[in-house]
Amino acid sequence: MAGRIFALARRHPRRVLPAGTAGWYALIALALGLIGLAIYAYSVQFREGYIVTNLRNPGRGGAAWGLYIAMDVYFVGVSFAGITVASIARLFKLQVLEPVTRLAELLTISALLAGACVVVADLGRPGHGLLELPALARPSSPFFGTFTLVVAGYLFSSLVAFFLTGRRDAATMARIGPRWLRWFYRGWASGYRFTADEHARHGRTTFWLAITILPLLVCAHSTLGLIFGIQVGRPGWYSALQAPGFLVLAGASGTGMLILATVILRRMLRLRAQIPDTAIHWLGGFLWVLALVYLYFTVVEELTATYAGPTMDRHVAHSIVTGGYSTSFWVYVGTMFLGFAIPFTQYVRGRPSVRGIAIAAALVNVGAVVKRLLIVVPSQTQGSYLALEEGTYTPSWIEWSIMAGAASLVLLIILVFARIFPLTHGHEPELTRDSTLPRDRARKLASIAWATIALVLVVVGLTDSFRLWSGGDLDPRLPYAPLIFAAGVMMLFSTAVIYELLPGRRPPRAKARIVDRARTRAAPPAVALATAIRATERTNRPTSGSQP
Amino acid sequence: MSLRRWFTQLLAPEPSPARRDFLRNAATLSAAVAIPQLASAAPRARRRRHWGMVIDLDRCSGCNACGVACRQENNIPTYGPDPTFDGARPEWMSMLWQEPERADALPSLLPLPCMHCADPPCVKVCPVGATYKDPDGFTMQVWDRCIGCRYCMVACPYSRRSFNWTEPAWTPLELQMLNPDVATRPRGVVEKCTFCHHRVRKLQEEAALAGREPTDAECQRLPACAQACPANAITFGDLDDPDSRVAKLSGSPRAFRLLEHLGTEPSVYYLKKDRG
Numbered sequence: 001m002a003g004r005i006f007a008l009a010r011r012h013p014r015r016v017l018p019a020g021t022a023g024w025y026a027l028i029a030l031a032l033g034l035i036g037l038a039i040y041a042y043s044v045q046f047r048e049g050y051i052v053t054n055l056r057n058p059g060r061g062g063a064a065w066g067l068y069i070a071m072d073v074y075f076v077g078v079s080f081a082g083i084t085v086a087s088i089a090r091l092f093k094l095q096v097l098e099p100v101t102r103l104a105e106l107l108t109i110s111a112l113l114a115g116a117c118v119v120v121a122d123l124g125r126p127g128h129g130l131l132e133l134p135a136l137a138r139p140s141s142p143f144f145g146t147f148t149l150v151v152a153g154y155l156f157s158s159l160v161a162f163f164l165t166g167r168r169d170a171a172t173m174a175r176i177g178p179r180w181l182r183w184f185y186r187g188w189a190s191g192y193r194f195t196a197d198e199h200a201r202h203g204r205t206t207f208w209l210a211i212t213i214l215p216l217l218v219c220a221h222s223t224l225g226l227i228f229g230i231q232v233g234r235p236g237w238y239s240a241l242q243a244p245g246f247l248v249l250a251g252a253s254g255t256g257m258l259i260l261a262t263v264i265l266r267r268m269l270r271l272r273a274q275i276p277d278t279a280i281h282w283l284g285g286f287l288w289v290l291a292l293v294y295l296y297f298t299v300v301e302e303l304t305a306t307y308a309g310p311t312m313d314r315h316v317a318h319s320i321v322t323g324g325y326s327t328s329f330w331v332y333v334g335t336m337f338l339g340f341a342i343p344f345t346q347y348v349r350g351r352p353s354v355r356g357i358a359i360a361a362a363l364v365n366v367g368a369v370v371k372r373l374l375i376v377v378p379s380q381t382q383g384s385y386l387a388l389e390e391g392t393y394t395p396s397w398i399e400w401s402i403m404a405g406a407a408s409l410v411l412l413i414i415l416v417f418a419r420i421f422p423l424t425h426g427h428e429p430e431l432t433r434d435s436t437l438p439r440d441r442a443r444k445l446a447s448i449a450w451a452t453i454a455l456v457l458v459v460v461g462l463t464d465s466f467r468l469w470s471g472g473d474l475d476p477r478l479p480y481a482p483l484i485f486a487a488g489v490m491m492l493f494s495t496a497v498i499y500e501l502l503p504g505r506r507p508p509r510a511k512a513r514i515v516d517r518a519r520t521r522a523a524p525p526a527v528a529l530a531t532a533i534r535a536t537e538r539t540n541r542p543t544s545g546s547q548p
Numbered sequence: 549m550s551l552r553r554w555f556t557q558l559l560a561p562e563p564s565p566a567r568r569d570f571l572r573n574a575a576t577l578s579a580a581v582a583i584p585q586l587a588s589a590a591p592r593a594r595r596r597r598h599w600g601m602v603i604d605l606d607r608c609s610g611c612n613a614c615g616v617a618c619r620q621e622n623n624i625p626t627y628g629p630d631p632t633f634d635g636a637r638p639e640w641m642s643m644l645w646q647e648p649e650r651a652d653a654l655p656s657l658l659p660l661p662c663m664h665c666a667d668p669p670c671v672k673v674c675p676v677g678a679t680y681k682d683p684d685g686f687t688m689q690v691w692d693r694c695i696g697c698r699y700c701m702v703a704c705p706y707s708r709r710s711f712n713w714t715e716p717a718w719t720p721l722e723l724q725m726l727n728p729d730v731a732t733r734p735r736g737v738v739e740k741c742t743f744c745h746h747r748v749r750k751l752q753e754e755a756a757l758a759g760r761e762p763t764d765a766e767c768q769r770l771p772a773c774a775q776a777c778p779a780n781a782i783t784f785g786d787l788d789d790p791d792s793r794v795a796k797l798s799g800s801p802r803a804f805r806l807l808e809h810l811g812t813e814p815s816v817y818y819l820k821k822d823r824g
Contacts, residue, residue, distance in 0.1 A: 049714030049735045056635030059642065059707035062697040124711065124736030129676075133697055136676040143675035143699060182648015232810050233669055233705025384707055385807055386660070387646045416607060474677050 016176055017419060018269035026413055027268070029388040031408040038405020039396040042121055050124065054396045061391025063380040067399040068122035070372040073224055074253065075115035076150060077246065077368065078410075080221055081160045081254020082108030085283070087210035090431070096282050099424045102256050103265070103414070105162040109411040111206035111257070112155045114406040115466065119146070129471050136475060136482035139465050142230065144478070144482070145223025152486035154220045157213050157493040164205060166502055167192040169426050181420055191500050197504060199428070205496040212493075221247050228375065232312035236305070236316035236379035241435040247298045253368035256339070256361035259283050263358040265418050274424040277354055284343040284357035291340035293366055312385050319382045320374055324392060329378035332370040440504060447499045454491035461485025595761060598666075598685040599743055600787035600815035601774075602701050602797040603659055607781035610657040612643045617776030618661075620725065621733050621744065625716040638710035640741040659782070660742035661773065662687065662708045663806065663814030670700035670709065676737075685787070685815055686745055689738075698735040705807050706814075709740045743784070744771035764792040787815065 045052055056062020082104040089097035123129040137144050170188035177185050192198060223258030228234075259280060266275050296430040305317035320329050342360040346352045381391045394405075417423075461484030463469065466477040478484065570660040618641040619626070644658035664687045671679050671687060678693040678699055701709040715735045718726070726732070729746045733739050747770050753764040767785045769775045774782040785794035794817075797803065802819040 018566060050711070051632060051713040055713070057637075057639070057710050058701060059710070060635040060823055063637040063642075063700045064711060071813060079690065122697070124738075125734075126695065128693075128696070128736075129695035132676045132693060136693070140675055141673045141675040141699065143673070143697065146673065173661055191751070196703065227699075231669065231703050232704060233807075385705055386658075386707070387644065387656075388707055395691075402577075514587075 006208055008240055016173070017178070017214070017422065018271060021268055021270075022088065022418070023268040027411065031412040032403045034401075034408035035412065036401045038408070041217050041405070045121070045402075046400050052396065052398050053347075054393055054399070056393075057381045058384070059388055061361045061381055061389035063377050063391075063393040064379065065122075066393055067373065067395040067403055068118050070376045071403045072115050072119045072122065073246065073376075074112045074369055074372045075118065075406065075410075076146075076221070076224060076307065077372075078252030078254045078257045078365075079108040079111035079115065079154070079158075080217060080247070080250035081252075081258055082111065083154075083161070083213060084217060084251065085255070085286075086161070087213055090206050091210045092212075093430075094282075098277050098279075099264055100258065100279045100283070102162075102166065102421055102425065103261055105158055105165070106389035107254070107258055107261055107410070108158045109155065109162060110410040111254075112150070112158070112478045113413070114409045116151065116155075117409065118402065118406045134505045135463060135484070137482035138467070139462070142223050144465070145220060146227070148482060148486045149216065149220040149223060150490070152489040153169055153216045153410060154213075154494070156217065156490045157209065158495055159181060160493050161187065161206075164202065164209070164423060164496060166421070167427075167500075168199075168202075168423055171419065172426055184420070191503065196435075197437060198500070199431070200437050201500050203431040203435060204433050205500055206431055208484070209493070209496055221250055228379075231329055233385065234379045235310065235312035235385065236320075237375075239301065239304075241297060241301055242375075245294070245339040245502070247299075248290055248294045248297060249368055249371065252287065252294055252336075252339075253365050255283055255287045255290060256364040258359035258370070259287065259357055260365070261414055263354060263361075264490050265423065265499070269418055271423065274422075277352075280354050281352040284360065285347060285353055286342045287357070287364060288343040288347065290378070291336055291360075292536070295336055295340060296332075298336075312383060316378055318385045320378050325374060325378050328374055333507065334369045335363040335367035337369070339367060387517075443499060443504070444500055447495050449500050451492060451495040451520060453497065454488050455528050457484050457488030457491060459488075461488050483508060550622035550642065560712070560737070570578065573792060577663070593780045594728060596683055596788070597786040598788040598815065599664070599748065599783070600685065600794050600817065601661065601771075602742070602783045602794045602817045602819060604779075604781040604783075604797075604802070605657060605818055606802070606821040607695055607779040608657050608659060609657070609779055610643060610645060612775045614659050614773035615639070615641045615643050616743070617727055617772040621727055622730050622742070623726050624717075624739075625718060625722075627714075627717055628719075633680060633713075636711075638712065640708075640710070642708075658818075659773070660706065660708065661816060663812065663816045664741075666813035666815065667704065667811060669703040669812065673699045673703045675699065686739075686743055686748075689740065691731065691733050691737050691739065694737040696738065698738060700738055704811050705812060709738050712737050713741065744773075747771060752777070765791065768793055 051065065055066050078200055083095060085104045086101040086108075088094065089101050092211060120126045120129070133147050137147055139145075167189050167342050170185045171192040171194070174182055174185035174189050196340050225243035225246030228237040229239055231237045262275055262280060262283075282432055302317055302321060305313045306321075309317070319325055339360045342356050342363075343352070346356050377393050384390075460478070461481050462479035465485055466479050467473070469477045476482075551692060554785075573674055618624070621777065622640060624635055624638050624640060626738050640661065642660040644660050646656040646658070648655055666680075666681075666683060666685070668681065668687050672682055676693055676695055677743060678690045678695070680688055680690075682688045696711070698711055701707070701711060712733050712735050729750070740761060748767075751762045751766060751770060755766075764785050768783050769777075769780075770784050771782070783793050783797060785792040787795050789795055797819060798817040802821050803817045803819055805814050807814075
């Protein structure tokens with residue numbers, strides 16, 4: 001009845017977490033080295049100005065947006081798949097994906113952090129940006145969605161989901177984990193008790209979080225695509241396909257990155273028993289479907305631009321397919337096609353292999369990075385309706401270094417986390433959303449009050465950010481209206497935290513004798529599990545004095 | 549207010565006329581108090597204008613005096629001949645020079661300032677409102693507010709905006725020639741043609757002190773580019789004033805605007821007899 005973690009704990013009380021291997025240390029060293037290089041590169045850029053990059057004015061054939069923006073949309077795209085896989089697994093009860101949900105959520109969080117670093121590195125005046133955006137951001141700009149929905153909504157809701165889902169295992173780790181991290185586990189557990197009520201509440205919040213995060217993700221990613229899609233002045237960008245295309249490519253590259261992370265961690269930290277092949281096979285199926293859909297989008301885009309399109313649209317499309325950018329384009333098509341063909345062939349033959357899927361995942365990600373650059377750059381260097389100069393753009397070493405540093409940040413977070421917290425869930429009863437709960441009026445009122453205040457902040461912040469009350473003035477009426485909106489969104493998601501964490505009623509005295517009844521077969525699983533933990537504690541290590 | 553207008557206001561709000569008038573009237577009033585002979589002159593409500601420009605391509609010779617004058621007037625750095633700065637030099641008034649397809653034909657010349665569009669994409673996409681539409685028709689900038697995201701640069705269909713890729717650098721001679729009426733822009737900020745807004749405001753203030761509105765004759769060669777043009781090809785003025793030269797020229801059969809189909813409603817008209 002105890003799961004893999006506790007089985008491990010009984011056999012090797014100190015080896016609940018995976019041990020470091022040579023590969024792990026090597027990757028950590030590489031990640032730290034690249035982050036150091038990125039910091040140095042950014043210091044050069046900060047000191048000398050953006051002239052050290054190869055970005056230039058579009059009126060002179062240059063590209064004002066280059067690798068930074070391409071990597072920003074790439075990282076935010078990668079983060080899309082993580083939380084989507086986790087939410088879908090929970091909503092549709094896909095048991096096969098259970099072992100990868102925590103890694104998926106972690107990938108989302110770390111990829112969003114990397115994307116945020118890259119976009120701040122791109123701002124001409126980052127200090128001004130960080131101070132002014134919370135005060136003055138305007139919803140008419142698609143960047144507003146990036147700075148509020150993505151950070152406040154998307155990142156924060158992923159953190160909330162990650163936190164709440166991990167509490168149970170954190171509570172376990174607080175008892176059997178390494179001593180020096182107990183403070184971390186206890187903080188994460190936040191008073192989690194292995195009661196049926198806790199579990200039932202978690203079932204509810206999981207459902208509601210999953211069902212609200214998914215439309216939020218679609219909105220946040222659509223604003224990312226709309227950054228390009230609404231620009232009538234740039235041939236190649238102005239298209240209704242940009243927003244859906246961004247979503248699909250985000251899904252493909254994110255699923256690919258999740259597969260790569262899973263495969264690498266499994267091999268490096270010997271987690272094969274905990275993350276079975278079936279999870280990777282399933283993700284491989286997801287991968288080839290999305291890669292195929294994105295290839296279809298590419299075909300539609302090229303046909304539309306070249307069949308009878310306006311001159312400049314055709315010019316940009318030709319420069320991508322047959323002109324100066326053709327090498328990149330065909331690399332992208334080749335990698336994306338192989339990323340589809342390899343898992344598809346395996347699927348048709350009924351013989352999926354983890355190695356093939358991992359190769360396909362890597363290829364899809366390479367293709368996604370190249371495609372992001374192909375979206376961002378040619379419409380600037382080649383895409384002017386006036387007969388302005390045309391040029392080229394190749395990223396400089398500074399831009400490549402900062403990109404490598406951001407990618408290393410993702411790598412570092414995942415590698416470190418894998419050593420300090422179990423990547424797979426401990427055994428737990430099935431999560432349902434409609435199990436009966438005792439009446440808890442205080443909890444209900446607190447949650448409703450919190451959510452109501454949050455909604456008020458959202459409405460007030462958003463309407464004022466739209467300058468609806470400003471009477472034609474440039475600035476919102478309330479100071480920091482966009483921040484109020486973002487805070488409202490964050491508060492709305494933290495209603496789940498309030499609902500779960502609010503201390504419940506103390507159990508009546510009679511139930512303290514559950515320990516005796518646990519020996520019988522009729523005991524409910526949650527109680528038996530709690531007993532197993534206590535039994536583990538007593539046999540393997542001296543009690544630290546605290547009574548449950 | 550119609551639904552369409554309400555929606556347009558939402559996406560590109562214009563500053564309230566009341567606030568602007570109040571500040572301007574306050575300036576005039578305080579000047580009136582300081583100068584006793586003008587104390588009796590009441591501040592009058594300023595007429596709303598639509599500043600625009602007409603460029604006669606049949607007169608333009610491509611000499612680029614407009615570009616040089618603009619650079620001088622607005623403290624635009626050149627960074628010398630260093631090829632690192634190719635494509636990075638700010639340019640407010642550009643001279644687009646397109647070689648003809650036939651050997652015996654003349655090149656196509658196109659002086660390109662900012663179009664000061666009535667429906668500008670750059671204003672819509674700015675995340676912090678560092679650029680906005682003035683009720684007089686200028687597409688204004690607040691350089692201090694710009695965070696350097698460069699979204700307006702890629703959004704402009706005419707690519708009229710430049711970024712300050714590094715701190716402006718001046719030779720000792722150039723330092724002495726800087727125009728004190730125009731602020732220099734720091735690194736990390738986007739800039740563009742302002743229709744010599746500082747000259748327009750100066751003219752309006754002088755006229756207000758004299759108790760009148762500026763005349764069209766005073767406006768026709770007001771910006772530095774119009775003043776410098778040896779062929780008198782550039783005319784400036786109020787497009788909404790039916791008696792102004794720009795209004796008459798913009799109604800000419802030779803008149804056209806660039807990229808009209810995009811719906812940006814530029815305020816710069818070009819005149820060309822033969823558009824073949």
